[in-house]
Amino acid sequence: MTIRSRGTRLKSTAATVLGLIVVVVLGCPPSPAQAIPVPLELFGGYSYMHLDSPTLGFADYSNLNGGNLSLSIPHLVRHGQYRPLGVVVDVSANYGSHLSVYNFLAGPQVTVDRKGFTFFAHALFGKSRERFNIQQVTIGGYSTLGRAFALGGGVQKNWRSGLAVRILQADYVNNNNFGTTQNNLRISTGLVLQFGGK
Numbered sequence: 001m002t003i004r005s006r007g008t009r010l011k012s013t014a015a016t017v018l019g020l021i022v023v024v025v026l027g028c029p030p031s032p033a034q035a036i037p038v039p040l041e042l043f044g045g046y047s048y049m050h051l052d053s054p055t056l057g058f059a060d061y062s063n064l065n066g067g068n069l070s071l072s073i074p075h076l077v078r079h080g081q082y083r084p085l086g087v088v089v090d091v092s093a094n095y096g097s098h099l100s101v102y103n104f105l106a107g108p109q110v111t112v113d114r115k116g117f118t119f120f121a122h123a124l125f126g127k128s129r130e131r132f133n134i135q136q137v138t139i140g141g142y143s144t145l146g147r148a149f150a151l152g153g154g155v156q157k158n159w160r161s162g163l164a165v166r167i168l169q170a171d172y173v174n175n176n177n178f179g180t181t182q183n184n185l186r187i188s189t190g191l192v193l194q195f196g197g198k
Contacts, residue, residue, distance in 0.1 A: 045190010052182035064094035074111040121153030
């Protein structure tokens, strides 16, 4: 198998996406003295991952499909006031013909609600499991568990009471498995169930 590196192009794309998300979040400050809009959110939907598989010996990047599930507290409460800082737990599973990737992440998230839209950005840390589906590959075995982190964010639209549509979530995901580091791009979309909103 031939190894070709395209990490520079992917890092540039990820940096551009993250830059746009940060600009949008920071450019939309929350209104002061608001009630907490949504105490708890459960997201579930489709996930696509552009995996840096040349680092594992493949000739090209792998396009993996799967699902993304997350549970978040968008706004931590202090003295009954709206706070943009929250926390999120994020799990994803992406599959291809020869590879499977599972990410288990958690970390802080900044959330801003503006005119029916919710913008968010997060930094997540945790573990990643990668598994080969072909017997011929023996890079440290057929499955491994390594460290992972993700930087990203997205936007969602409030649809009706207790329900929103996550239009786009984009994450730069860095995994370290089989003694190599992969720089990946993950895109997710789906529905968000909101609990206890005022």
